Amino acid sequence: MSKPKGFEKPTGVRDYLPYAVKKLRKIERNVLECMDRWGYQQIMTPTMEYYDTVGVASSTSDQKLFKLLNNRGTTLVLRSDMTAPIARVVSSLLKEESLPIRLSYHANVFRTIEEEAGREAEFFQTGVELVGDDSAEADAEVVALAIESLKSAGVSSFKIAMGHVGFLHGLFEEIVPGRDDDQESLKEGLLRRDYVGFRNTIRQLDLTEAQGSVLDGIVRLRGGKEICEQALKLSSNRQARASIDHLCKVWAVLEAYGVSEHVLIDLTMIGDFSYYTGMTFEGYASELGFPVCNGGRYDNLLQQFGRAIPATGFALKTNRILDGVHGIEEAEEKRVLVQYDADRRQEGLAEAAKLRSEGYIVITELVGCSESSVPSEELINNEVTGYNDVFTFTTKK
Amino acid sequence: MSKPKGFEKPTGVRDYLPYAVKKLRKIERNVLECMDRWGYQQIMTPTMEYYDTVGVASSTSDQKLFKLLNNRGTTLVLRSDMTAPIARVVSSLLKEESLPIRLSYHANVFRTIEEEAGREAEFFQTGVELVGDDSAEADAEVVALAIESLKSAGVSSFKIAMGHVGFLHGLFEEIVPGRDDDQESLKEGLLRRDYVGFRNTIRQLDLTEAQGSVLDGIVRLRGGKEICEQALKLSSNRQARASIDHLCKVWAVLEAYGVSEHVLIDLTMIGDFSYYTGMTFEGYASELGFPVCNGGRYDNLLQQFGRAIPATGFALKTNRILDGVHGIEEAEEKRVLVQYDADRRQEGLAEAAKLRSEGYIVITELVGCSESSVPSEELINNEVTGYNDVFTFTTKK
Numbered sequence: 001m002s003k004p005k006g007f008e009k010p011t012g013v014r015d016y017l018p019y020a021v022k023k024l025r026k027i028e029r030n031v032l033e034c035m036d037r038w039g040y041q042q043i044m045t046p047t048m049e050y051y052d053t054v055g056v057a058s059s060t061s062d063q064k065l066f067k068l069l070n071n072r073g074t075t076l077v078l079r080s081d082m083t084a085p086i087a088r089v090v091s092s093l094l095k096e097e098s099l100p101i102r103l104s105y106h107a108n109v110f111r112t113i114e115e116e117a118g119r120e121a122e123f124f125q126t127g128v129e130l131v132g133d134d135s136a137e138a139d140a141e142v143v144a145l146a147i148e149s150l151k152s153a154g155v156s157s158f159k160i161a162m163g164h165v166g167f168l169h170g171l172f173e174e175i176v177p178g179r180d181d182d183q184e185s186l187k188e189g190l191l192r193r194d195y196v197g198f199r200n201t202i203r204q205l206d207l208t209e210a211q212g213s214v215l216d217g218i219v220r221l222r223g224g225k226e227i228c229e230q231a232l233k234l235s236s237n238r239q240a241r242a243s244i245d246h247l248c249k250v251w252a253v254l255e256a257y258g259v260s261e262h263v264l265i266d267l268t269m270i271g272d273f274s275y276y277t278g279m280t281f282e283g284y285a286s287e288l289g290f291p292v293c294n295g296g297r298y299d300n301l302l303q304q305f306g307r308a309i310p311a312t313g314f315a316l317k318t319n320r321i322l323d324g325v326h327g328i329e330e331a332e333e334k335r336v337l338v339q340y341d342a343d344r345r346q347e348g349l350a351e352a353a354k355l356r357s358e359g360y361i362v363i364t365e366l367v368g369c370s371e372s373s374v375p376s377e378e379l380i381n382n383e384v385t386g387y388n389d390v391f392t393f394t395t396k397k
Numbered sequence: 398m399s400k401p402k403g404f405e406k407p408t409g410v411r412d413y414l415p416y417a418v419k420k421l422r423k424i425e426r427n428v429l430e431c432m433d434r435w436g437y438q439q440i441m442t443p444t445m446e447y448y449d450t451v452g453v454a455s456s457t458s459d460q461k462l463f464k465l466l467n468n469r470g471t472t473l474v475l476r477s478d479m480t481a482p483i484a485r486v487v488s489s490l491l492k493e494e495s496l497p498i499r500l501s502y503h504a505n506v507f508r509t510i511e512e513e514a515g516r517e518a519e520f521f522q523t524g525v526e527l528v529g530d531d532s533a534e535a536d537a538e539v540v541a542l543a544i545e546s547l548k549s550a551g552v553s554s555f556k557i558a559m560g561h562v563g564f565l566h567g568l569f570e571e572i573v574p575g576r577d578d579d580q581e582s583l584k585e586g587l588l589r590r591d592y593v594g595f596r597n598t599i600r601q602l603d604l605t606e607a608q609g610s611v612l613d614g615i616v617r618l619r620g621g622k623e624i625c626e627q628a629l630k631l632s633s634n635r636q637a638r639a640s641i642d643h644l645c646k647v648w649a650v651l652e653a654y655g656v657s658e659h660v661l662i663d664l665t666m667i668g669d670f671s672y673y674t675g676m677t678f679e680g681y682a683s684e685l686g687f688p689v690c691n692g693g694r695y696d697n698l699l700q701q702f703g704r705a706i707p708a709t710g711f712a713l714k715t716n717r718i719l720d721g722v723h724g725i726e727e728a729e730e731k732r733v734l735v736q737y738d739a740d741r742r743q744e745g746l747a748e749a750a751k752l753r754s755e756g757y758i759v760i761t762e763l764v765g766c767s768e769s770s771v772p773s774e775e776l777i778n779n780e781v782t783g784y785n786d787v788f789t790f791t792t793k794k
Contacts, residue, residue, distance in 0.1 A: 006454075006701065007450075007485055008450060010471070015482075021440060025439070036758060037753040038753065038760075039759065041418075044413035046407065048518070049406060049407065050401040050405060053405060053406075070408070076407055088404055093414060094414070108444060121445070122443055122445065135763065137763045141761065255743075256746050258747075346653040349653050349655075353655075356434040361436055362435065
């Protein structure tokens with residue numbers, strides 16, 4: 001293939017110019033400070049991990065992992081999320097730490113992409129993991145914190161859709177017991193929100209009319225806590241009923257937090273069902289039209305690192321918030337230009353230092369002598385614009 | 398080779414636990430705020446770049462670059478510094494921006510390592526680039542800003558050693574004209590600070606006694622501005638003398654900044670001579686015993702991206718500062734535990750929200766009911782320690 005041009009960068013990655021960095025940094029800081037006040041301590045892990053450990057344990061499918069070889073010939077991956085690396089750390093460096101453990105992070109993660117799709121190969125996630133507590137209280141805490149975090153990030157209007165993978169597991173096991181392929185087809189339809197495909201699958205399953213109508217009714221199981229009561233009527237499967245019972249408890253805690261207005265129960269929501277083991281949720285911003293966070297309970301991950309303890313958490317899709325949210329701008333900066341000639345340089349630089357100590361942004365410039373050999377058409381900054389104030393220290397002639 | 402164990406991470410990379418993250422974040426923030434006040438605007442670029450563009454242009458030797466293939470089979474690299482990516486951006490997205498351009502960054506960079514050496518494969522740099530100004534004023538500005546940045550990072554006692562690659566280029570061209578291999582051997586000796594090897598090279602060069610003693614004298618060219626006068630006596634080569642003249646001007650500006658007490662001229666310092674084209678400098682912290690920053694002028698880099706303009710800058714070695722500097726800790730945090738039972742949950746959570754809004758770190762805990770199925774030996778957090786205060790909302794029995 002042709003050599004890339006000098007100014008090109010790989011597909012799916014981006015440069016953040018100063019305006020975007022300011023906004024991203026503001027979101028990062030606000031959200032991390034929010035998580036901090038909830039007792040979540042920030043952690044950082046390496047960009048590269050072993051494929052055989054974190055790569056295999058992560059929820060990202062193999063072909064979406066960026067792989068490279070180290071100089072010993074071992075396969076490494078660029079982290080595709082922070083959940084698996086944190087599971088590794090909790091099982092090693094933090095293995096003596098008492099439970100529950102609350103950790104937060106802001107990190108760039110990597111996924112290979114279809115060249116056509118325009119999706120990002122490197123993007124930011126800001127999130128938490130609450131490790132070692134399998135209660136409804138813990139699930140509600142991370143949902144309530146996700147709500148607070150979205151508010152801190154400047155997302156003003158949003159809904160959290162909350163489901164439970166155990167409900168669908170149980171219900172499907174009740175209706176098409178042992179038929180793993182059929183169950184998988186049903187789940188795939190819901191995961192892709194392909195309700196036409198979901199209904200087609202139902203028709204092909206050779207079910208009684210009652211069974212078909214139960215499955216068909218799932219897609220209407222979205223709303224407030226009344227959805228739990230409706231769902232209990234649909235299934236006598238133990239796992240399905242226990243899952244609904246758990247969601248009811250989470251809802252009660254969210255009411256105590258005073259945030260249930262932001263939450264709706266959506267039992268069609270299944271998340272990544274090879275990964276999540278309980279409650280799952282996604283956040284949708286009404287002004288943005290796409291998910292801005294997702295999370296849930298993943299009680300089987302940590303055992304892959306030798307410490308079989310439950311965990312729940314979420315990640316904000318920080319890039320989507322960056323691109324979609326407005327009105328989180330910084331307070332206006334005061335930019336000052338201090339010009340001086342060689343004779344009054346010391347005076348000019350002292351004034352610059354004083355102004356900086358007072359919080360001003362100060363750019364200094366030597367004027368009145370032209371020792372530069374830079375081509376003059378490049379030196380177009382002599383028109384003094386973009387400053388709140390200009391101080392000039394020159395010797396009168 | 399054997400499969401890595403679940404808790405292992407690749408050689409040369411590290412996890413940052415909460416205590417280290419707090420310190421790293423504090424350094425990052427202090428330094429970036431300092432750079433911001435000097436008019437340097439923060440930029441972020443992708444972790445992955447094309448090998449044929451940024452990879453080839455970077456100052457990192459080929460075998461030290463981490464390489465990987467994208468799904469089109471094009472070779473990518475993990476960035477090994479931020480200077481080449483910023484040169485790419487200045488030559489593309491910012492090509493209409495008026496000069497000079499002042500940019501700052503805090504970024505992780507990647508270099509493959511010898512397994513034995515214990516050096517880091519991923520580490521942080523915090524730095525600036527001042528693009529489009531080839532004056533002594535610009536070189537002095539970045540040295541003065543490096544000094545302010547080190548202070549902001551909590552490095553209390555340090556020296557900046559400043560040299561000029563043009564002096565050595567010119568002097569060597571005067572004494573062993575056209576003998577590129579010999580000149581390279583001399584430079585290698587200085588670069589590695591291998592003065593025994595340097596003197597051996599001199600003896601093998603078949604020089605007059607006077608010439609040998611001039612070269613031998615270079616290693617003593619370290620000190621204040623008097624070094625410039627001594628150096629001028631050593632060479633009549635035009636490039637060598639122009640370089641010294643430039644350093645004298647930089648020194649004068651640094652005196653006007655009031656920071657020359659931190660600077661010494663060290664004409665043995667050559668930096669990466671395939672990359673730097675003018676003044677170079679390194680910062681040494683007396684308490685640390687290794688370089689904490691380096692920088693210099695690189696006027697030939699940007700033309701590789703199609704915009705032939707001069708540039709100067711520096712990077713702090715943020716990890717070394719993190720590991721070596723103490724006394725930059727955060728103000729003490731106030732951690733509060735709010736316990737509640739199911740009956741008084743709403744009250745407890747409201748109190749937690751109130752305390753968080755007042756800046757406290759608040760962890761909440763449901764007590765008095767044991768619905769958790771986590772093995773009890775893991776739940777050892779019931780001894781209430783590590784909190785400044787505990788609030789309990791339970792129903793008296």
